[in-house]
Amino acid sequence: MSQGPILELRGINKSFGPVQVLHDVAFSVHPGEVTALVGDNGAGKSTLVKCIGGIHPIDSGEYLFEGERVHVSGPRDAAELGVEIVYQDLALCDNLDIVQNMFLGRERKSGLVLDEDTMEEMAAKTLAGLSVRTVKSLRQHVSSLSGGQRQTVAIAKAVLWNSKVVILDEPTAALGVAQTAQVLELVRRLADRGLAVVLISHNMNDVFAVSDRIAALYLGRMAAQVKASEVTHSQVVELITSGRSGELGIGNGIGAAS
Amino acid sequence: MTTETLPKQENADSAIGSHVKGYIERVRGGELGALPAVFGLIILCVVFAVLRPSFLSALNFANLFTQGAAVAVIAMGLIFVLLLGEIDLSAGFASGVCAAVLAVLLTFQGWPWYLAVLTAMVTGAVIGLVLGSLVAKLGIPSFVVTLAAFLAFQGVVLLLVKNGTNISIRDETVLAIANKNVPPAAGWIATAVGVAAYAALQLVQARRRAARGLVAAPMAVIAARVAALAVIAGAAVYMLNLERSRTAIVSLKGVPIVVPLIVILLIIWTFVLRRTAYGRHIYAVGGNAEAARRAGINVDRIRISAFVICSFMASIGGIIAASRANSVDPNTGGSNVLLFAVGAAVIGGTSLFGGKGRALDAVLGGAVVAVIENGMGLMGYSAGVKFVVTGSVLLLAAGVDALSRKRSAATGR
Numbered sequence A: 001m002s003q004g005p006i007l008e009l010r011g012i013n014k015s016f017g018p019v020q021v022l023h024d025v026a027f028s029v030h031p032g033e034v035t036a037l038v039g040d041n042g043a044g045k046s047t048l049v050k051c052i053g054g055i056h057p058i059d060s061g062e063y064l065f066e067g068e069r070v071h072v073s074g075p076r077d078a079a080e081l082g083v084e085i086v087y088q089d090l091a092l093c094d095n096l097d098i099v100q101n102m103f104l105g106r107e108r109k110s111g112l113v114l115d116e117d118t119m120e121e122m123a124a125k126t127l128a129g130l131s132v133r134t135v136k137s138l139r140q141h142v143s144s145l146s147g148g149q150r151q152t153v154a155i156a157k158a159v160l161w162n163s164k165v166v167i168l169d170e171p172t173a174a175l176g177v178a179q180t181a182q183v184l185e186l187v188r189r190l191a192d193r194g195l196a197v198v199l200i201s202h203n204m205n206d207v208f209a210v211s212d213r214i215a216a217l218y219l220g221r222m223a224a225q226v227k228a229s230e231v232t233h234s235q236v237v238e239l240i241t242s243g244r245s246g247e248l249g250i251g252n253g254i255g256a257a258s
Numbered sequence B: 001m002t003t004e005t006l007p008k009q010e011n012a013d014s015a016i017g018s019h020v021k022g023y024i025e026r027v028r029g030g031e032l033g034a035l036p037a038v039f040g041l042i043i044l045c046v047v048f049a050v051l052r053p054s055f056l057s058a059l060n061f062a063n064l065f066t067q068g069a070a071v072a073v074i075a076m077g078l079i080f081v082l083l084l085g086e087i088d089l090s091a092g093f094a095s096g097v098c099a100a101v102l103a104v105l106l107t108f109q110g111w112p113w114y115l116a117v118l119t120a121m122v123t124g125a126v127i128g129l130v131l132g133s134l135v136a137k138l139g140i141p142s143f144v145v146t147l148a149a150f151l152a153f154q155g156v157v158l159l160l161v162k163n164g165t166n167i168s169i170r171d172e173t174v175l176a177i178a179n180k181n182v183p184p185a186a187g188w189i190a191t192a193v194g195v196a197a198y199a200a201l202q203l204v205q206a207r208r209r210a211a212r213g214l215v216a217a218p219m220a221v222i223a224a225r226v227a228a229l230a231v232i233a234g235a236a237v238y239m240l241n242l243e244r245s246r247t248a249i250v251s252l253k254g255v256p257i258v259v260p261l262i263v264i265l266l267i268i269w270t271f272v273l274r275r276t277a278y279g280r281h282i283y284a285v286g287g288n289a290e291a292a293r294r295a296g297i298n299v300d301r302i303r304i305s306a307f308v309i310c311s312f313m314a315s316i317g318g319i320i321a322a323s324r325a326n327s328v329d330p331n332t333g334g335s336n337v338l339l340f341a342v343g344a345a346v347i348g349g350t351s352l353f354g355g356k357g358r359a360l361d362a363v364l365g366g367a368v369v370a371v372i373e374n375g376m377g378l379m380g381y382s383a384g385v386k387f388v389v390t391g392s393v394l395l396l397a398a399g400v401d402a403l404s405r406k407r408s409a410a411t412g413r
Helices: A045-052 A075-081 A098-102 A116-129 A147-159 A177-192 A204-210 A233-242 B012-028 B035-051 B058-083 B091-108 B113-138 B142-160 B172-179 B184-211 B219-240 B258-275 B277-287 B289-294 B299-325 B337-348 B359-378 B383-412
Strands: A007-016 A019-029 A034-039 A060-065 A083-086 A165-169 A196-200 A213-218 A221-227
Touching: A007 A045, A019 A034, A019 A045, A034 A045, A034 A177, A034 A204, A034 A233, A045 A083, A045 A165, A045 A196, A075 A083, A083 A147, A098 A116, A098 A147, A098 B277, A116 A147, A147 A165, A147 A177, A177 A196, A177 A204, A196 A204, A204 A233, A213 A233, A221 A233, B012 B219, B035 B337, B035 B359, B035 B383, B058 B091, B058 B172, B058 B219, B058 B258, B058 B277, B058 B299, B058 B337, B058 B359, B091 B113, B091 B142, B091 B299, B091 B337, B113 B142, B113 B172, B113 B299, B172 B258, B172 B299, B184 B219, B258 B277, B258 B299, B258 B359, B277 B289, B277 B299, B289 B299, B299 B337, B337 B359, B337 B383, B359 B383
Parallel strands: A019 A221, A034 A196, A034 A213, A083 A165, A165 A196
Antiparallel strands: A007 A019, A007 A060, A213 A221
């Protein structure tokens, strides 16, 4: 894929009071690719994601979407652009069923009444499109699903809205081996359908299993953004822990190469 | 495409089978729904009928409805607050305040009944608006806000009825609510229309879903639902249409006017909770407020509106109570009304933990509470024993709620 990035951030700065969390961060996401965002605890991954999602306003820097400068000042703006974030704690309501969760806050209505049938159809189509066959009924409560199935529902919810960029915050952190494989497969399928996927993960195996590009944050700076095929496992670990690895990283004058 | 994730429509027999199996699975998973209330109601009715045959008399049967009406209506409003995982301890005295407003306007100010009733209902809504704003905007726990309101409203009722006297109500229309009956023929017609409308609605829905390839309720299940409604409603109307006057001079028969009133409220709130986005958002906030917030739902507004509905329903409950007692005194809406209303909601199957409950729970639970109150009265037990028993039943219901929650957590994940 040699298309330009669908989402591009340049020179992003973000401070919380006296603490500067992001320093001049550049980050780009390409359609049809999985971009892994890695970094140690406190490197600024979550802050960066929340800036993209409009939850934190950025202090300075450019936010480009499909090549154009945009201003994202809230989650609604991001959703309108087609940017969806699947948070680590999933944000599903246990007491609602799969369809109800997928359409939460954006219910289809005919007049005053909820259009349950259309919603159920759309949910079924989305899940089928993702080749999800593990759920028994779309009308079962989310509380009765396994961790992997819940993650699937959360991802399907994000995909339902013809979104263009899906950001997954540690989707496999709480999952077992088989379910992790399931979710990673789903992540790959999203990218193959042409979506731009950002995967935040601590697990190098997961990162190398599905990513096309790897962006490493180190203490609030983008240490490097490289093709996954061009780096090794240990190089990425070095980038995460010390911000540099041989030619790559901060301090070699290269900064954030995309 | 759609059939990929859905069980295929099989032949009728296995469709019914899977429907029944699904229900059993849900019950075993801790979703008891109305089962405890229905079983409790049947057991209580059998016990009281055996011990006191007069329990089954037409007069007593009608009494049950007017006795439980106010509590059931207040409970219906409380369910909205309970669905959010909050509590409104002031609902009882809020109904008292609204009843007192009604009585003062009717009897002292000579207002026409419709203006007085309207003002009482607006009073309820305003009370809810204040309580809800304090909870949602200031962030004071609802327990504390409504406990304070509980005390304050008790005082307001005292002030309104001028320290301990009572205000009698003479307005014919207001008195009719709990004391007059629907003509027997009208009762039958309304029942027939209601059952037919229910059947039509179910059929249309099932056909529409089947036409779109979605899983629809099998015909037999629909038939069973319609038949159950027809039998229950028919039996109730038959009992209420029996002559219950003890003298030959005045005739007393027909469905008490409060019954259609409750049915209408039940239909409205069931519709709101099940079929509108607003209702869906109430469940969402009760289930996971953070998820609801991220989904773009205005959580504060939902919270406030639930308290408004609760106090508004309390005002209707207060009007019914005033109508039944023919007067308002400092105890209207006091003593056991709130406990009974919370008990009714919980016994009916509404969870105190939020996120689970239906408008119907208030009616089922209200029936259980009314039967206990009524039956034990017939048995000649003192008020003390009644309180102890009702308190125990509430505790039992809350225990069932907590256990079923534990069970669904254990089988769920």
